[in-house]
Amino acid sequence: MAKANTSPARGMRDLLPDEVALREWATTEILGAYARYGFRRVETPALENIARLTGGQGGDNEKLIFKILKRGDKLNLSAAKSDADVVDFGLRYDLTVPLARFFAEHRGALGTPFKAIQVGPVWRAERPQKGRYRQFTQCDIDVLGDGSTAVEIELIEATLQALAALGFEGLVVRMNDRRLLGAMVAECGFDDARAGAVLIAVDKLDKLGVDGVCKELAEAEHPEPAVAKLRAFLERADSSGDPSGDGALDALAELLAEVEPAVNGIAGLRRLTAELNKSLPGGARVQPDPTLVRGMGYYTSTIFEIALEGVPYSLGGGGRYDKMIGDMIGGEVPACGFSIGFERIVLELQQRGMGPREVTKLAALLHDPKRDDPLAVTAAARAWRDSGVHVTVLPKRKKLGTQLDELAASGVDQFWVFVPDSAAQPKPLGEGAAS
C-alpha cells in the first residue's frame, strides 16, 4: 500500500508538544496579566455569516476568506453563477469584526465599558510561504464604550506587564496621533486627496530612510515644495538623536506651531507619554514618534506600536478607532485596542530560549508488571506527582536501551525501574541505559 499523504492541509501546521507547552504558557501569562487589569475573555465561533465577513471592514483580508459550502437543499450547484450562490458561512480572518458583532448582540449583558480579551485562531487563504501560516493565533484586548485617555494608559501598561511576565525587557512603545499625521501632511502642502499615499510612503521610513521616502514621493509627482518641507521635518525628527522622542516632537511642534488643534494634540501626546513613563514595568519606555503611521484604515487618534531592540518587526500595536464599531452596528461607540503579535512573540521566545520553568518528567518502569505490586507504584507515582513531577507508568520492555531512547524522544528526562521494596532512585536519561 502506498504511503498516504499525512501532511497537514496545505499552508497549515501541526504543533508538537514542546511548542504547544510554550504557547500555552505564553497564553496563560498574557491572560493573567490582562485579567489583573479587569479585562475579561470572550469567545466567538470560528464561523461567521459570509455577509458579515464581506461587509468591507476587512480590507484586503476579505479576499482571503475560507468559505463554507452550503449543505443539503440549500446547495444548488447547477444553478450557481458565482461563489456567493453556494456559500453561507466563512472562517473569520480577524477578531475585530466578530467582536463588533458580539458587542452589538450582547451589549445589554456586558456593561460599560466592555473590556474584552480575545485569544484564538483566525484563518486567511494566503499563498503558503515560509513562516506564514493560513491558521494563526491573534491576541487582542479592546475597551469599548470609553473615550478617556485612561483607556490608552491601561492598554499600554497592561500589555507591557503581559510581555514583562514572559521575560521581555527593554520594550519601547512608540506613540503618535492620527490627527497629528493629518495636520503634518496638510501643513507641508500635499494634496488632501493624496494624503493616504503620502503616509504610506512615510510608513517606510525605517526601511528606506529620509532620502528613500522623499525620492519615492518625488517620483510620484507630489509637489516639490511639499516634499522639501517634509524632508526638512523628517531630517530634524530623525537626527535629533534623542531616544526619548522629545526632539522629534519638538520638530513637529515647530512645523505645526500655527495649527492650534495640533499644538494641543502635541501637548496631549507629550503629557500621555510622560505620565506613562513614570510607572512602566520591566525597564520599558514610551516615546512619542511623530513619524509612526501604522495601517491607516480605521484609526481615529492615538496609535501605538511595540518595538524590541534588535527585532526588525513590531511585536504588537493598536490604537483608538472611535468610528468603526459605531459604523458597523449603529450609534457611537468609542473604542481602543491593543493587539499582541502572538506568533511573532512565540518565535522570539523560541529563538531566545525563553519559556516556562522546566518540569521534571519521569518514567516509572515496572520491572515485572505481573509480579510487582501495582499499588506500590501508584503510591510512589502519586507522591512524585504531588511534588510537581510529571510521571508516566509503563511496563519495562526487554530492550531497555531502545525503550529509554524512545522515552527520551518523547520528552522524558528521568527514568526509574520500579522494584518493590528496593531503594532504587530515578536516574537521568542518557546516563547509560541498563542498570
Add this chain to the structure above:
Amino acid sequence: MAKANTSPARGMRDLLPDEVALREWATTEILGAYARYGFRRVETPALENIARLTGGQGGDNEKLIFKILKRGDKLNLSAAKSDADVVDFGLRYDLTVPLARFFAEHRGALGTPFKAIQVGPVWRAERPQKGRYRQFTQCDIDVLGDGSTAVEIELIEATLQALAALGFEGLVVRMNDRRLLGAMVAECGFDDARAGAVLIAVDKLDKLGVDGVCKELAEAEHPEPAVAKLRAFLERADSSGDPSGDGALDALAELLAEVEPAVNGIAGLRRLTAELNKSLPGGARVQPDPTLVRGMGYYTSTIFEIALEGVPYSLGGGGRYDKMIGDMIGGEVPACGFSIGFERIVLELQQRGMGPREVTKLAALLHDPKRDDPLAVTAAARAWRDSGVHVTVLPKRKKLGTQLDELAASGVDQFWVFVPDSAAQPKPLGEGAAS
C-alpha cells in the same frame, strides 16, 4: 437604518465572560491533571484535506462536514458535477482522525508511547437544536504504541483525578470488554452477522429495561431461544443489586463458563477493576458492567464510561482501539483513549454552581482625572493587583449611579472613588451608589 442581524452563525454561539472563565478554569485543571500523568498536549489545524475526513473512519459524522470551497483558478463552478469538485478542505468533526494523521506524520519525533492530550473545537453541521451546537469542544487523551493494561489504569486514574480536581465526587466508571460482548452474543445463539444489531439493542438497557430490550429483539425476529437466553442473563445481571458489579460479572461467568478465552477475559476484567479500586481519588469507584456496549465502531477490547449519580448521560468514555490507527496509516499501532464530555461537564458545573474561586473585581474611579495624580492611582492599583485583585481604572462619570450599575453588569463587585491623600476604601457594589 434597519438593525443588522448580529446573531452568531446559525447553530453556533458566543461565549460571555462568565462562561469563558468557567471553561478556562476547567480546561486548566484538566490539562494540569493529565500533565502530571505524563500526557503532552498537541494541536492540529481546524482544517483537514477533505479526502482524509471522508475516508470512512468518521461514520455518520462524515455526513456533517463543513466543507471549504476551493479558491482562485482551482474553482470551476460551471463544470462542477458534485460537491467533491468544488471543495478541497473540511473542518474536523472529531480529534481522532487528525490525531492518527498527526501520529503518522510526526511519529519519529514523538517517541513511544506517545501520550497525547487534545482539547479543541470540532464542527458538525447538525440541525440546530436546544443545547446542541455546531461548534463544540472535545477533550481527549490517547496513548498510542503501548498495548499493556498499564495504559487503561493510567487513563482511568488520570481522568478521575482531572474530574476530582473540578470538584466532582462519587464518580463511577463502568468497564467492559468488547470481546466479552461478542462471546455473550454468540453464546446466546444470535446470528453472527446480526451481532451488531443485538448490541445496539442491549445498549438501550438503561432506557428500555430488560423487557424493552427483549421486546425489540423479538420484534426484529432474532431467534426466540437466543432472546430468552439473553433475557435470563440480563435479568440476573440487572437484578444482582450489587453495586460492585461483581454479581453481574458472576452471571456472565456462568453464561460463558465453557468459553475459555472469555473465562480469561472475565478474570482479567475482575483483576483490573479490583486493582483500580484500591487507589482511586475522590471516592470514585470502578465497576465491571458486562452490559456496557458504547459506540460499536472501532473498539477492540476494554471499554469504559464515566457516570455521575443523578446524571442521565455519561460524562465521558473511551476504550482500546488497537486496529484503527494501524488501518489508517499502515502498520500496527495499539491505542487506547479516554474522552471527557467537555460540554456536558461545563453544563454540570454551571448547574451545580461549581467553579473557580471568585476573584475580587475592583473599579478604581478617578474623581477628577485632570487634577488627580495618575501616578498615585497607578501605585495603588498595582498594590491591589499584586494582591490578586483585578483592578480597572476609569474616570468617574457625573452620573455615578448609572456608572456603578453598568460596572456591576460587567462583573465588577467593588468600587473605589479615588481622591488623593484621602483614606477612602473600596466599597462593595450595590451598597448604595453616591458617596
